[in-house]
Amino acid sequence: MxxxxxxxxxxxxxxxxxxxxxxxxxxxxxxxxxxxxxxxxxxxxxxxxxxxxxxGVFVPVIDTDRCTLCGKCETICRFSALVIIGKRLLAYPEMCHACLGCMRICPEEAISPGERILGxxxxxxxxxxxxxxxxxxxxxxxxxxxxxxxxxxxxxxxxxxxxxxxxxxxxxxxxxxxxxxxxxxxxxxxxxxxxxxxxxxxxxxxxxxxxxxxxxxxxxxxxxxxxxxxxxxxxxxxxxxxxxxxxxxxxxxxxxxxxxxxxxxxxxxxxxxxxxxxxxxxxx
Amino acid sequence: MKVLVSSQGQTLDAALDPRFGRAACFLLVDTESLEYSVVENFQNLNLPQGAGIQAGKTAAATGAAAVLTGHCGPKAFDVLQAAGIEVVVGASGRVIDAVQHYKNGKLETAMAPDVEGHWV
Structure with a gap:
């Protein structure tokens, strides 16, 4: 119980x-x-x-060589942890809620799992x-x-x-x-x-x-x-x-x-x- | 050049909104002709976190050369820097005053965020 x-x-x-x-x-x-x-x-x-x-908990790690700036990860993220500005994909790991959506939706396999220590x-x-x-x-x-x-x-x-x-x-x-x-x-x-x-x-x-x-x-x-x-x-x-x-x-x-x-x-x-x-x- | 001003209302006479990420709206103002258009910020007002990031993105999409606002937190500042937008903090009064002061060189470019992020 x-x-x-x-x-x-x-x-x-x-x-x-x-x-x-x-x-x-x-x-x-x-x-x-x-x-x-x-x-x-x-x-x-x-x-x-x-x-x-x-x-720890998942956070996205971006391979900038593979990233084509297609924006799919940015669209799926509800917490603005990934943002494309100009020709750069910026990551804000502290915003990430670890849904793994960005990693799964990326067609270029440009996102790999990293870790943020929780305690x-x-x-x-x-x-x-x-x-x-x-x-x-x-x-x-x-x-x-x-x-x-x-x-x-x-x-x-x-x-x-x-x-x-x-x-x-x-x-x-x-x-x-x-x-x-x-x-x-x-x-x-x-x-x-x-x-x-x-x-x-x-x-x-x-x-x-x-x-x-x-x-x-x-x-x-x-x-x-x-x-x-x-x-x-x-x-x-x-x-x-x-x-x-x-x-x-x-x-x-x-x-x-x-x-x-x-x-x-x-x-x-x-x-x-x-x-x-x-x-x-x-x-x- | 065009500047984006955080505003509490939809005219040049409106009071400047000291908040950037959670500004009531933005006015995109042409510093020469003083023609302007309203840029909404509805979505950001309802975000639990990350309003500064989204507002920075909104600012980048307008093509503004500078943002005039009261305060700017670390994430918004980071996004605006990445977008190559000049950040001017410490503006106050009406939107039109901020634009005039900026034109007259009375407002300085911020080199760093001037406030902490707002965690819930």
């Missing part, structure tokens, strides 16, 4: 939930930190056996679990190919827990689109609710069932609960707003080590998720 932890708004507690849920897993799992622009799950986990793999995929173990994360190269603007590379590195013999990047744009979609279930983490603020509704729309569009976790929950503030019941989305867990949790986080500790009640709550969340997974499997 592949479970994503996502949110619309940043800073709602995706990584906190992912790390604590991973550490509470009843079986060996693999945690994928797909927030490659700022991966931080590893800061809360004592990792061992760290291995790094550089990851590293890093693999490590913690206990019986595995952690894989991506670290995007500083200056690189395109994260989806690295997010996909992190997922390709995942083992296929265990359940995957995926910490998604925030937002609802390409990086988030690259992270969640193959998942069986999405846990949406939010906070009870108008901004949290607004971005949660965007994330719910995204999950629905991708036809992925979702549930909601309210972080920093406060008594008497029920805007998220009201939304969840209105939209008929299961409310999976409420993590209360407590100073001791913030202190534990700031020390790089897991919440389940601070509060035994939370350990129980996370074990319960696994039961809900795995039951949901069985339902999905039965339905399909």
């Amino acid at each position: 592949k479970i994503a932890i996502a949110s619309g708004k940043g800073g709602t507690g995706k990584t906190t939930l992912a790390v604590n849920l991973a550490a509470s897993a009843p079986m060996p799992i693999c945690l994928l930190d797909c927030d490659v622009e700022e991966p931080n799950a590893h800061l809360f986990i004592q990792t061992e056996r760290i291995q790094r793999y550089p990851e 590293d995929v890093v693999s490590a173990t913690f206990g019986t679990h595995q952690l894989i994360w991506g670290e995007m190269r500083v200056g690189e603007a395109m994260s989806p190919p690295l997010i996909e590379a992190v997922q390709r590195m995942a083992p296929d013999d265990r359940s995957l827990l995926l910490d998604a990047p925030p937002g609802t744009s390409c990086p988030m979609i690259a992270a969640i689109r193959d998942c069986d279930f999405v846990v949406l983490v939010t906070e009870p603020t108008p901004f949290g609710l607004h971005d949660l509704s965007l994330a719910v729309e995204t999950a629905r569009h991708l036809k992925i069932p979702c549930g909601i976790v309210v972080n920093r929950a406060e008594k008497g503030n029920t805007q998220i609960q009201d939304y969840a019941s209105r939209e008929k989305i299961p409310l999976l867990l409420e993590i209360p707003f407590k100073r001791s949790y913030a202190e534990s986080y700031s020390r790089g500790e897991k919440l389940i080590d601070t509060d035994p009640a939370l350990k129980k709550a996370f074990t319960g969340l696994w039961e809900i998720i795995l039951k949901r997974g069985q339902e999905i499997r039965r339905a399909s």
Whole structure:
């Protein structure tokens, strides 16, 4: 089973939930930190056996001797990575989205594959679990190919827990689109609710069932609960707003080590998720 | 000679658009007769990235000898250089003012892009 932890708004507690849920897993799992622009799950986990793999992506390399300036590559490129000016074909590799269209359409075989380094995929173990994360190269603007590379590195013999990047744009979609279930983490603020509704729309569009976790929950503030019941989305867990949790986080500790009640709550969340997974499997 | 001016409107009285790649439109102006034509930039306004490259290409296609604009980023500058078009940044006011100042030698040719690219 592949479970994503996502949110619309940043800073709602995706990584906190992912790390604590991973550490509470009843079986060996693999945690994928797909927030490659700022991966931080590893800061809360004592990792061992760290291995790094550089990851690159296709960029066009032009053989100017073969190029006849026919313009087919320029026409097929939607991102202006190839432009003919006068008698020259100019390449802007940083614009390239690696569709390979230019190379395939060139009748002169004047375009060959080059590589732009995206960053590293890093693999490590913690206990019986595995952690894989991506670290995007500083200056690189395109994260989806690295997010996909992190997922390709995942083992296929265990359940995957995926910490998604925030937002609802390409990086988030690259992270969640193959998942069986999405846990949406939010906070009870108008901004949290607004971005949660965007994330719910995204999950629905991708036809992925979702549930909601309210972080920093406060008594008497029920805007998220009201939304969840209105939209008929299961409310999976409420993590209360407590100073001791913030202190534990700031020390790089897991919440389940601070509060035994939370350990129980996370074990319960696994039961809900795995039951949901069985339902999905039965339905399909 | 003809110069291409980034413009917020479709007449010589319109305000110069300080943006090159995402200019509202361009005016191709004959510096002697002051006759002009409007060059659209619709497509670029909607591009997520690469507007400067496409605008540079548009400029090259007009046959303009120079581009007068407010600012020019690295990719647009690169394309304009490749096309052999003079790049003049720091122009402001109305389009007609920029053309007159250029004719009177009050505007200098840019030797390098004057702003960073705009990544989303």
